Amino acid sequence: xxxxxxxxxxxxxxxxxxxxxxxxxxxxxxxxxxxxxxxxxxxxxxxxxxxxxxxxxxxxxxxxxxxxxxxxxxxxxxxxxxxxxxxxxxxxxxxxxxxxxxxxxxxxxxxxxxxxxxxxxxxxxxxxxxxxxxxxxxxxxxxxxxxxxxxxxxxxxxxxxxxxxxxxxxxxxxxxxxxxxxxxxxxxxxxxxxxxxxxxxxxxxxxxxxxxx
Amino acid sequence: xxxxxxxxxxxxxxxxxxxxxxxxxxxxxxxxxxxxxxxxxxxxxxxxxxxxxxxxxxxxxxxxxxxxxxxxxxxxxxxxxxxxxxxxxxxxxxxxxxxxxxxxxxxxxxxxxxxxxxxxxxxxxxxxxxxxxxxxxxxxxxxxxxxxxxxxxxxxxxxxxxxxxxxxxxxxxxxxxxxxxxxxxxxxxxxxxxxxxxxxxxxxxxxxxxxxx
Numbered sequence: 031x032x033x034x035x036x037x038x039x040x041x042x043x044x045x046x047x048x049x050x051x052x053x054x055x056x057x058x059x060x061x062x063x064x065x066x067x068x069x070x071x072x073x074x075x076x077x078x079x080x081x082x083x084x085x086x087x088x089x090x091x092x093x094x095x096x097x098x099x100x101x102x103x104x105x106x107x108x109x110x111x112x113x114x115x116x117x118x119x120x121x122x123x124x125x126x127x128x129x130x131x132x133x134x135x136x137x138x139x140x141x142x143x144x145x146x147x148x149x150x151x152x153x154x155x156x157x158x159x160x161x162x163x164x165x166x167x168x169x170x171x172x173x174x175x176x177x178x179x180x181x182x183x184x185x186x187x188x189x190x191x192x193x194x195x196x197x198x199x200x201x202x203x204x205x206x207x208x209x210x211x212x213x214x215x216x217x218x219x220x221x222x223x224x225x226x227x228x229x230x231x232x233x234x235x236x237x238x239x240x241x242x243x
Numbered sequence: 244x245x246x247x248x249x250x251x252x253x254x255x256x257x258x259x260x261x262x263x264x265x266x267x268x269x270x271x272x273x274x275x276x277x278x279x280x281x282x283x284x285x286x287x288x289x290x291x292x293x294x295x296x297x298x299x300x301x302x303x304x305x306x307x308x309x310x311x312x313x314x315x316x317x318x319x320x321x322x323x324x325x326x327x328x329x330x331x332x333x334x335x336x337x338x339x340x341x342x343x344x345x346x347x348x349x350x351x352x353x354x355x356x357x358x359x360x361x362x363x364x365x366x367x368x369x370x371x372x373x374x375x376x377x378x379x380x381x382x383x384x385x386x387x388x389x390x391x392x393x394x395x396x397x398x399x400x401x402x403x404x405x406x407x408x409x410x411x412x413x414x415x416x417x418x419x420x421x422x423x424x425x426x427x428x429x430x431x432x433x434x435x436x437x438x439x440x441x442x443x444x445x446x447x448x449x450x451x452x453x454x455x456x
Contacts, residue, residue, distance in 0.1 A: 109442075112449070123336065
C-alpha cells in the first residue's frame with residue numbers, strides 16, 4: 031500500500047469512523063452519504079471528505095459510500111486485518127481489566143501472556159493466561175511472536191521495563207504508566223495517561239463554572 | 244480568573260507540564276528556563292512560551308520560571324485547587340481498577356461511591372466504598388455533592404445512564420464506554436476510548452512496517 035504521510039490528527043479520527051461504520055454495517059446499512067455520516071457523527075461532511083481523501087477517497091461522491099467496503103478499507107489501514115499478539119506487564123487491577131476485555135480479541139489483538147514482579151501474583155490466571163515472573167519476559171516475547179507490550183505498572187518501574195522491551199522484537203508499547211518513555215526508533219508508543227485525561231476534565235468543569243459566574 | 248478561549252490542544256498539554264513541574268519540584272529544583280524545560284519534555288521552547296502566553300506568561304523570560312509558582316498556577320487552571328467528588332458506575336475490573344487508583348485522590352478527586360446493576364456486585368467493597376444498586380444513583384449524587392461520574396459499563400447501557408446523569412447536578416462524565424454520549428450543555432464529557440487508542444497503535448505499527456519494505 032502506498033501512502034503519503036498522514037497527520038496523527040487524521041489517524042486519531044479513523045478508529046471513530048471504523049466504530050460508526052461497524053455499527054451501520056451491523057444494522058444492515060449498505061450505503062451512506064457523507065452528509066448522513068456527518069449528521070450521525072457530528073463532524074462536518076467536508077471534514078469527512080478531507081479525511082477520506084488522504085486514503086484515495088473511498089468511493090463516489092453524490093452516490094455515497096459503500097459501508098462494508100469503507101469499513102474493510104479503514105480496517106486494513108488500521109492494520110486490523112493482521113493478528114497482533116500482546117503481553118500485559120503488570121497484573122494489578124488495570125492489567126487484569128485490560129486482559130479480560132474481550133473486544134480487543136474481536137479486533138485481532140490476542141492476549142498471550144501476563145507478567146508481574148510480585149511473587150503473590152505469579153501463577154494467577156486471567157482468562158486462559160497465567161501470570162509469569164519478569165525474568166521470563168524476553169524469552170516469552172521471542173518464542174511467541176509478540177509485537178505489542180501493554181505497560182500497566184507504576185511509573186517507577188516503567189522506564190527500565192521499556193528499556194528491556196526496546197531490546198526485543200516488540201513493535202509497540204501501549205503505555206498506561208504515568209511517565210513518558212524513551213524507546214528505540216521503530217518502537218511505537220501510544221500513551222494512555224489517565225490522570226492527564228482526568229485533569230483535562232477538571233479544567234473543563236472549572237472553565238464552564240467560571241463562564242457562568 | 245479571566246481567560247480568553249484556549250484551544251483544547253493547549254489544554255491537553257497542561258497536565259503534562261503539570262506532571263513535569265511536579266517532578267522538578269519534588270527534586271528541589273527552584274527555577275527552570277524554557278530551554279531546559281524544552282529539553283526535558285522534548286517540545287520546542289517556543290511551543291512552551293506560546294502555551295504559557297495563553298495564561299499570561301507565568302514569569303520573566305531569560306530569568307526562567309519559578310517552578311513552584313508555575314506548578315501551583317497550572318494546578319489552579321486545571322481546577323486542582325478544588326476537591327472533586329466522583330462516583331464510578333460499573334464495578335467490573337476497569338471500574339475497580341480506577342477506584343483503587345490512589346493517585347486521583349492526591350489530585351483532589353475523591354471516590355465517594357460505586358454503582359452496578361449486577362446484584363452479585365452490590366455490597367462489594369473497593370477501598371472504603373461499597374457498591375450500590377443503580378436505583379440509588381440520583382439520590383446519592385444529590386446528597387453527596389458529586390460532580391463527576393465515571394462510566395465503566397458496556398456501551399449498551401452507557402447511553403441511558405448518561406441520560407439519567409444529564410438530569411442530575413453532575414458536571415462531567417469521564418466516559419470509558421465505547422460510545423459517544425449526548426449530554427446537556429454544561430456537562431463536560433471526556434472520552435477514553437481504549438479500543439481507539441489500540442487501533443491507533445496498530446496503525447502506527449502497520450505504517451512503520453510498510454515504510455521499511
